[in-house]
Amino acid sequence: MADTTDLTLRSILTDVLGLAPGQAAGFEPDTGLFGHLPELDSMAVAGLLTEIEDRLGILIDDDEIDGEMLETYGALLAFAQAKRAQAAKA
16 A cells, blocks of 8 residues: 555545646655745645545544645655555544
């Protein structure tokens, strides 16, 4: 599941934010997102989270959304992987 989560998340970031082809493929765990990618502004966050929910089959509660989750690619990936694992147990 981790590998598919990673690939899917990179695809979501590319599609929702309109990143250049291959740009997200180069993201490392410490690659900055919110505040570092001009495409990821406060208006894009809602669309990004909705698409993550839809494509990964998870539900993100409002109280789970914070700046730390969107700070780096690694943090967002870890969050998505944890939510998928939680959903698989339910």
